[in-house]
Amino acid sequence: MNSAPHVPAAAAPSHLATHLRLIGMAVLWGASWPWGRVLAQSLPPLAAAACRFLLATALLMIWLQRSGRLAALRGWSASRWGGMALAASFGVFGYATFFMMGLKQVPAGKAALVVTMNPAMTLLLAAWLFKERLNRVIGLGMVLAVVGAVTVITRGEPWHVLDGRVGAGEVLLLGCVVCWVGYTLIGRRVMAGVDALTTTGVTAAIGATMLLVTSLVVEGPAAWAAVPDAPMNVWVCLLALAAGSTAIAYAWYFQGVKALGAGAASGYITLVPVFGVVFSALWLGEVVDASLLVGGALAIGGTLLMNFGRR
Template sequence: MSATPQPASPPEAAVSHLSTHLRLIGMAVLWGASWPWGRVIAQAMPPLAAASCRFLLASLILLAWLHRTGRLAALRGWTASRWAGMTLAAATGVHGYATCFMMGLQHVPAGKGALVVTMNPVITMLLAAWIFRERLNRVIGLGMALAAVGAVTVITRGEPWHVLDGRVGIGELLLLGCVVCWVGYTLIGRRVMAGVDALTTTGVTAALGAAMLLLTSLAVEGAAGWTTVLHGPANAWLCLVMLAVGSTAVAYAWYFDGVRTLGAGAASGYITLVPVFGVVFSALWLGEVVDASLLIGGTMAIAGTAVMNFGRR
């Protein structure tokens, strides 16, 4: 008879958790780096063709991963309603978000974009409280207010009255479109993707979204858009590959590992670091200037997100 397996000793468990924490930091680095990478691509390639190319590459990796882990066969048993839910999720979380992301970065510096999307958890929590009757508390409310004021400060360059006189630019509006699409994706997931693991959801929605982006690109930009992508500069292609492999496949894998090992609350706390890395990398790699409104508003937005995560626990 074989010996009964013994639980990991505290030092071994600590080492295991340390590696998980390091991977979650790596996830935040890759997601933060996606903003300057996206900015480089947006300045060199047609946005829709580049976005579809990114998700075609990412979906190939993710679908191969699903096949290797035995999850791909389970898709045969999905109902029509589940496929419809996945298609709706892909339309918002992949097609809509990627379109606004790439087109927004044609007009807005990457560091600013990374800070604007700190509005994601604020709007998601407000709508979840309204639709799903999730409970809020004073700490979450304080974090929401702080993050919202910080994001508005960044969007309006420290002059929030510009929201009323229509002087907010098209780039800022497109980045707010990113927020709307991601919030929609999150809330749709609560309704239609129950019982499906996160890796399968990511792989399927990436593949469906890539197909939507491809069709949209061909309809709007035509074959010339893809010709421009294929003949794009080497630095833009490097950023495109890093977006597909690093910021999509690898970063999601590390995030899911963190959720499985530490829990969703602890893992999601690392997302607070994403805009920090986004601003730092944009300044270092692209030479973007961090002015007072970006610094003050960004600090408020990041602090607000951290307070919200603390309040949820």
């Protein structure tokens, strides 16, 4: 009996380009911290945040239009729009406000390490609210990440958390953590069935509107008069944040999720604080002291452990 002729198996598709894009995403998100620090030192924080997301929204809307997704928004229900508005109030308006106000007072490298608490707080609350299962590896990763972040916040003296000697800038950055965790958990309930690109574009547009209105009310029209006269380096950072850290980085991240899966793609986010510290030291001349190195190593190691434990 003759056997069927052997047909060579097709070569597995190379994901090299995908991995390179995900590294590029981590670079752009890491660079957002020194870029944001430059903006926070030069412009009113709410006006700067609004400018970033207004520019990003313009790019994202063009992207949605060209991909054919924009027309689908007409069929959305009022409850879906309400859910998007709630998500935008946390993930764009709240996060961007705390981001800019925190960076006005805290060095960019330190700020990038503080928000390594995001995954730990998200997983902890997801276990409580949605009954997600935790294990010992995830638990150890959470402890390391929080200890590392607290070490960075308190400059290596964590007992200062108890006596209230944590700076206002660090407290504002913890607001970033709260808002991002809220955005992530809200997304579990209100954004089901909507692709990531559409979610990003819509929440960016709603959040940009919130930031614009709040800036005009709180900071006044005078805050916007300073924007056209900002130095060239400020405009470069603003455009880089809008196009690079928002539109391009999100595009590369979503492509990575599609090609490799969410778990593999999200692992690259661990590199973000590394690039944030490196770029802040190189571009802004920020000092990397022992507490930043030790706390950063603990926080990043804890994040890696949590990713490993989830798999």
